[in-house]
Amino acid sequence: MDNGTPASPSPEECASGILEMSGAQFTPEAAADLWAKILQHKWLLSEKVGRDVGFRTACIDFLENVDQAIEEYASYKRKDTLNELGAHTISRDIWDTISDSQPPKQLVQRRIILPLMQESLSKKHGVIPPKTIIFFGPPGTGKTHFVKAIAGILSWWYIEVAPSMLMEEGTARLGANLRRIMEKVRGLQNTVIFIDEFEELANRRDNADRLDKCITNEFLKQVPLIKKEADRVLLVCATNYIRQLDPALLRPGRFDCIIPVGGLNPDERKTILQYYLSKLNTGPIDLGTIVGATSRFTPADIQYLFEKTAQYTFEQEVATQQDCRVTTETILRMMEGIRPSLTDEVIDEFEKDCQTYSRA
Ligand SMILES: Nc1ncnc2c1ncn2[C@@H]1O[C@H](COP(=O)(O)OP(=O)(O)OP(=O)(O)O)[C@@H](O)[C@H]1O
Ligand SMILES: [Mg+2]
Numbered sequence: 001m002d003n004g005t006p007a008s009p010s011p012e013e014c015a016s017g018i019l020e021m022s023g024a025q026f027t028p029e030a031a032a033d034l035w036a037k038i039l040q041h042k043w044l045l046s047e048k049v050g051r052d053v054g055f056r057t058a059c060i061d062f063l064e065n066v067d068q069a070i071e072e073y074a075s076y077k078r079k080d081t082l083n084e085l086g087a088h089t090i091s092r093d094i095w096d097t098i099s100d101s102q103p104p105k106q107l108v109q110r111r112i113i114l115p116l117m118q119e120s121l122s123k124k125h126g127v128i129p130p131k132t133i134i135f136f137g138p139p140g141t142g143k144t145h146f147v148k149a150i151a152g153i154l155s156w157w158y159i160e161v162a163p164s165m166l167m168e169e170g171t172a173r174l175g176a177n178l179r180r181i182m183e184k185v186r187g188l189q190n191t192v193i194f195i196d197e198f199e200e201l202a203n204r205r206d207n208a209d210r211l212d213k214c215i216t217n218e219f220l221k222q223v224p225l226i227k228k229e230a231d232r233v234l235l236v237c238a239t240n241y242i243r244q245l246d247p248a249l250l251r252p253g254r255f256d257c258i259i260p261v262g263g264l265n266p267d268e269r270k271t272i273l274q275y276y277l278s279k280l281n282t283g284p285i286d287l288g289t290i291v292g293a294t295s296r297f298t299p300a301d302i303q304y305l306f307e308k309t310a311q312y313t314f315e316q317e318v319a320t321q322q323d324c325r326v327t328t329e330t331i332l333r334m335m336e337g338i339r340p341s342l343t344d345e346v347i348d349e350f351e352k353d354c355q356t357y358s359r360a
Contacts, residue, residue, distance in 0.1 A: 099271035130256030140300025198237035283325030296340035
């Protein structure tokens with residue numbers, strides 16, 4: 001069975017073919033457009049019944065149920081694409097692990113989630129939800145976590161475009177692979193597309209080699225196409241090195257929002273600490289002390305601290321055969337071996353980047 005790729009007879013041949021098959025008359029231009037869709041319908045019908053249904057049957061069935069047939073094929077193709085690109089669902093609970101005060105939660109809620117959830121109201125007021133976003137910030141601050149939280153709370157598909165998808169058939173095909181993936185993505189609905197380490201793919205062109213330039217150029221073309229053609233698709237790119245991105249990509253018109261994800265204030269740390277503490281076998285804990293001691297910790301550092309702590313109490317209990325509980329002292333002792341990621345230098349650079357690049 002063929003894959004539904006339309007053959008390309010002339011518009012006049014399409015018109016006379018459809019007339020002969022179904023008795024319906026169309027202008028050559030309209031017939032050429034329908035011809036491709038009838039071939040798609042024939043392929044889908046044949047797939048469903050497991051045998052070739054023949055052109056005449058497909059043509060008559062298509063013309064009797066045009067809208068339904070077109071939507072059915074589009075939906076089939078979307079499922080195919082979601083499968084191919086490794087789409088999966090994300091739990092809604094991730095959103096709640098982020099403290100309400102943690103930037104950019106409020107911003108994301110106001111600018112992205114609400115307008116998408118209240119579509120008719122946002123249309124009424126002329127609010128256009130962003131479709132293309134960059135998250136930037138030091139490593140481990142929760143950029144990927146935020147993207148997943150957005151997909152979860154919207155109940156949208158989550159697709160991460162991994163470098164391996166772009167590298168298929170070698171680096172020379174990077175640009176072509178990106179174009180092919182983005183074409184498919186534009187036909188999806190209710191989907192978050194995530195590209196991590198964006199600086200690797202959209203490097204400044206001034207000192208890049210030919211391949212890097214080619215892929216940056218491809219991004220320059222693809223981002224506006226997502227904005228123009230995709231519906232209920234959100235492209236999110238994340239980077240630790242916003243300065244390395246090509247300036248043309250950062251200008252208004254390509255990405256709708258450029259959003260910093262940085263350090264945590266005490267309240268925000270408290271939320272994350274409570275989340276990780278809830279998974280441990282705890283004894284008496286003075287949360288305030290731990291909040292104070294983790295001021296330079298990113299969420300990734302906190303997660304690492306709790307992994308170490310869990311392993312420690314587990315091993316203690318295996319060795320002593322006695323209930324071993326995590327206390328404030330255990331955590332403070334475990335912290336001694338961890339160097340927090342947010343040094344003065346990192347914070348200083350991040351604040352400068354916030355002033356130069358943030359746009360919401
Ligand atoms: N609010 C949160 N509550 C609980 N865990 C969190 C929270 N934010 C982030 N984390 C966890 O911290 C770790 C680091 O977060 P994440 O991977 O999102 O950081 P990142 O900014 O994407 O890092 P990188 O720049 O290295 O890609 C992850 O394991 C994530 O699950
Ligand atoms: Mg990440």
